Amino acid sequence: MNPAFADNATASAAPRTWSSTTAPVSPRALRRITAIGRAEIRLFVRNPTVLATALLFAPVTVGLMSPLLGRDLTGPAFATFLVEMLATWSMLMVVYYNLTIIFVTRREEGVFQRMSTGEATPWEALIGACLPSAAVAVAQVVLGTAAAMAFMGMHSLVNPLLILLALVGGIVFLAATAAWSSTWTATVEGAQYSTMPLFLVLIFLSGTFLPAASMSEGLRAIAAGSPLYAMSDLVSLGMTGTSLDGGITAEGFTSTLIAAGRPALCLVCSASMRWIASPWASRASSMRAVASERLEPWLGLTRAWMRRVWMRVAALVTSAAAPPRPPSAVMTSAATLTSRLR
Numbered sequence: 001m002n003p004a005f006a007d008n009a010t011a012s013a014a015p016r017t018w019s020s021t022t023a024p025v026s027p028r029a030l031r032r033i034t035a036i037g038r039a040e041i042r043l044f045v046r047n048p049t050v051l052a053t054a055l056l057f058a059p060v061t062v063g064l065m066s067p068l069l070g071r072d073l074t075g076p077a078f079a080t081f082l083v084e085m086l087a088t089w090s091m092l093m094v095v096y097y098n099l100t101i102i103f104v105t106r107r108e109e110g111v112f113q114r115m116s117t118g119e120a121t122p123w124e125a126l127i128g129a130c131l132p133s134a135a136v137a138v139a140q141v142v143l144g145t146a147a148a149m150a151f152m153g154m155h156s157l158v159n160p161l162l163i164l165l166a167l168v169g170g171i172v173f174l175a176a177t178a179a180w181s182s183t184w185t186a187t188v189e190g191a192q193y194s195t196m197p198l199f200l201v202l203i204f205l206s207g208t209f210l211p212a213a214s215m216s217e218g219l220r221a222i223a224a225g226s227p228l229y230a231m232s233d234l235v236s237l238g239m240t241g242t243s244l245d246g247g248i249t250a251e252g253f254t255s256t257l258i259a260a261g262r263p264a265l266c267l268v269c270s271a272s273m274r275w276i277a278s279p280w281a282s283r284a285s286s287m288r289a290v291a292s293e294r295l296e297p298w299l300g301l302t303r304a305w306m307r308r309v310w311m312r313v314a315a316l317v318t319s320a321a322a323p324p325r326p327p328s329a330v331m332t333s334a335a336t337l338t339s340r341l342r
Contacts, residue, residue: 036128058144099178162238
């Protein structure tokens with residue numbers, strides 16, 4: 001066998017890593033991503049209960065919340081609030097939380113490793129796995145927007161392009177965040193705990209569940225740099241031409257494009273930085289796994305020593321806290337022990 005062909009066969013069979021691949025740009029890469037995405041969507045559609053729940057979530061939520069919350073907000077303002085809330089919730093639950101579980105499951109089952117030995121690169125496998133969640137999130141926001149406009153009597157949007165930009169930017173950012181979270185999530189069961197801190201921070205700074213008008217100046221300045229705050233700001237400008245905090249009011253397509261410069265730049269920069277950091281997070285996870293394997297004997301000895309110390313301390317505390325025994329009980333115990341020894 002020709003050594004060149006042997007080298008090529010060995011190279012093609014070896015799994016590729018993040019550092020040895022680049023983002024897919026060729027038509028063949030797009031075809032592979034589409035094929036992976038079709039397979040993922042086919043797996044998703046096979047469960048009709050999950051599909052119906054995902055598609056009916058937004059209209060049902062709007063229908064239930066409209067009579068409850070519509071007493072204080074009416075018309076376009078309330079429709080905008082509903083769409084912002086749905087967009088934030090869909091991005092966090094459908095994209096971030098769901099993709100973290102998917103990435104951990106695919107990793108634990110060896111799917112990504114098997115795919116890396118073929119033509120698909122890690123980037124292509126990752127992007128293909130994101131397509132069903134991205135499609136469901138977009139469908140939920142679109143259906144929720146249509147339902148909110150119908151319930152609130154809103155006939156048109158000021159700038160639909162900004163809403164589309166908000167959705168794309170939010171999906172890209174949270175998909176990369178899910179890939180980052182999966183690198184330090186050991187099991188599928190642990191995903192609900194590993195994603196919760198960042199989940200709460202993002203939802204707290206989104207400006208939707210805690211309105212921007214009720215924030216202090218310092219907290220509003222911090223929230224203004226949050227990607228989900230920028231996404232909600234773009235949705236608000238696209239719906240009514242008013243910024244999330246009410247400080248900017250624009251009319252017309254061109255004016256809203258100009259007003260959306262800062263939140264759009266914030267969202268694009270956040271998504272880009274997160275995707276750039278994803279390979280380094282994967283490499284750091286591999287280094288942590290190697291270090292943990294090498295330190296496992298020492299960690300085992302340390303845990304055994306700490307367990308022994310803890311048992312000694314617990315025994316001393318228990319003996320100190322026990323009430324003193326009366327002399328009669330001590331004499332009876334001594335007599336019983338002496339009789340047994342005989």
